[in-house]
Amino acid sequence: MPILAPIGRVFLAFLEATGRLGRFAITGVSHCARPPFFPRLIGHQMVEIGYYSLPVVGLTAIFTGMVLALQSYTGFARFNAESAIAAVVVLSITRELGPVLAGLMVAGRIGAAMAAEIGTMRVTEQIDALTTLSTNPFKYLVAPRLIAGTLMLPCLVVVADIIGVFGGYLISVYKLGFNPNTYLKLTWDFLEPLDVISGLVKASVFGFLVALMGCYHGYHSKGGAQGVGLATTNAVVSASILILAFNYIITTLFFGT
Amino acid sequence: MTIGTPKIALRNLHKRFGEKRVLTGVDMDVAAGESIVVIGGSGSGKSVLIKNIMGLLQPDEGSIRIDGEEVVGMGTSERERVMRKFGMLFQGAGLFDSLPVWENVAFGLIQAQGMARDEAKTIAHEKMAQVGLGEEIGVLSPAELSGGMKKRVGLARAIAMEPEIIFFDEPTTGLDPIMGDIINELIIDCVKELGATALTITHDMASARKIGDRIAMLFGGKIIWDGPVAEIERANNPYVEQFINGLAEGPIEAATA
Ligand SMILES: Nc1ncnc2c1ncn2[C@@H]1O[C@H](COP(=O)(O)OP(=O)(O)O)[C@@H](O)[C@H]1O
Ligand SMILES: [Mg+2]
Numbered sequence: 001m002p003i004l005a006p007i008g009r010v011f012l013a014f015l016e017a018t019g020r021l022g023r024f025a026i027t028g029v030s031h032c033a034r035p036p037f038f039p040r041l042i043g044h045q046m047v048e049i050g051y052y053s054l055p056v057v058g059l060t061a062i063f064t065g066m067v068l069a070l071q072s073y074t075g076f077a078r079f080n081a082e083s084a085i086a087a088v089v090v091l092s093i094t095r096e097l098g099p100v101l102a103g104l105m106v107a108g109r110i111g112a113a114m115a116a117e118i119g120t121m122r123v124t125e126q127i128d129a130l131t132t133l134s135t136n137p138f139k140y141l142v143a144p145r146l147i148a149g150t151l152m153l154p155c156l157v158v159v160a161d162i163i164g165v166f167g168g169y170l171i172s173v174y175k176l177g178f179n180p181n182t183y184l185k186l187t188w189d190f191l192e193p194l195d196v197i198s199g200l201v202k203a204s205v206f207g208f209l210v211a212l213m214g215c216y217h218g219y220h221s222k223g224g225a226q227g228v229g230l231a232t233t234n235a236v237v238s239a240s241i242l243i244l245a246f247n248y249i250i251t252t253l254f255f256g257t
Numbered sequence: 258m259t260i261g262t263p264k265i266a267l268r269n270l271h272k273r274f275g276e277k278r279v280l281t282g283v284d285m286d287v288a289a290g291e292s293i294v295v296i297g298g299s300g301s302g303k304s305v306l307i308k309n310i311m312g313l314l315q316p317d318e319g320s321i322r323i324d325g326e327e328v329v330g331m332g333t334s335e336r337e338r339v340m341r342k343f344g345m346l347f348q349g350a351g352l353f354d355s356l357p358v359w360e361n362v363a364f365g366l367i368q369a370q371g372m373a374r375d376e377a378k379t380i381a382h383e384k385m386a387q388v389g390l391g392e393e394i395g396v397l398s399p400a401e402l403s404g405g406m407k408k409r410v411g412l413a414r415a416i417a418m419e420p421e422i423i424f425f426d427e428p429t430t431g432l433d434p435i436m437g438d439i440i441n442e443l444i445i446d447c448v449k450e451l452g453a454t455a456l457t458i459t460h461d462m463a464s465a466r467k468i469g470d471r472i473a474m475l476f477g478g479k480i481i482w483d484g485p486v487a488e489i490e491r492a493n494n495p496y497v498e499q500f501i502n503g504l505a506e507g508p509i510e511a512a513t514a
Contacts, residue, residue, distance in 0.1 A: 121353075124349055124351060124354075125347040125348065125349060125351035126351050126352070126353055126354070128308070128313050128345075128347065128351060129345070129347060129351040129352075129353070129414075130353075131312075131313060131340070132311060132313075132340065132343055132344070132345045133364050133365040133368060133369055133414075133418075134337055134340055134341055134365060134368070134369035135364070135365075135368045135369060140368075
């Protein structure tokens, strides 16, 4: 009995937190669908998420593609190395690493920034001020970020896919001495539409999750600067874990038996 | 004295956070056109009281009537209609730091009333002039303003939509005495000009005497004294006497204040 009570308490707290997050998400999504819309704010967030994340996502992708080619060469050198490497690089990048790594980088960059900005607005009463000026904070703050996150991460992942494959190409051609045309043809032959589509669906979900966690933790932050710092950390950690969990779930849905 | 429906009527208002009981049965009437000041120590629940009346927090128990209309448990769209009667000057001004000063003042006009930006800007400049700010201040960011200027901008924003009821949360806290007095004068002028009902909370007795027609004291989650400004010296209440004379010795223990 004395062991069960604390477990029960933790479980109930978990259920309560999940319920609160679920309600927050539903309210946020419902405001995405109902006017008035704020195109200026959506545009601003899209630039912030899409454009300014390009360098960080591009660098992540190129090094990942390069290291994939290098590592697979060590493993496949004795077999049909050329075609194996092209396949490993393009499939890993489009299906898994493109969306997951872009998601994680954006969680660190954007999720943290959202939590810090909205959290500061909360503790300095700017969110209360919005409400008193007859502007729903879900409509003004949350919905534009959810929309921008969901739309822009797939765009980033398209770029990451291309740069990642290019990274593998660089290593294969200039370091391993493969024929460039054969490598590209093999890459193209291995690639199925579903690989890219599943990656883009993942990216959409991850973009939504990053924005949701940033907004949720910022919105509920309290207690001054320390509270905002905590909200920022929680936004990044929870978004990263959710990205990895949903990556598994979506992979199962697309490719599971 | 209160003839007709009071503008604000509170009955048996309760609010607690977890185990912490902040309001434990507040009863108060504010007549139309009256300026009431609620005094009380730091942490006594003054801000919580205002936020309940405005609908930023939901009371656990009790009734709040605005113009005779019960607002506790009201739906979102009804609530927004009532919210349009309110204006508020927040303790830290609560200015949107992502927007320039003039857009802060014009925010409600543009977002809630759908006014064109040019027209709203003209009105914003009028309101800014009313609180002694020139047009050149309009393009600055709130971060560039001093504490007194922020309060002025907050005041201009609060009166921009010509509310029927204005709330002032510690308008003079954090200002030097001279700037505090300037803000007091501005508040009196603005309220008179609008013919609005005003509810101010403060622990600054000089400000309370100057702004208020009536003073109420919040202690232990209840209104323990309520009367015209002139009578507070003869309140014959040990709590009120201790507070208005700023004495360490008395029935109010420092630990609870
Ligand atoms: N959102 C909240 N969650 C938990 N506690 C709160 C919240 N808002 C206020 N409190 C607590 O209620 C008490 C009264 O706060 P407040 O009304 O801000 O005091 P003041 O009279 O100084 O304005 C404080 O102890 C504060 O910690
Ligand atoms: Mg306060």
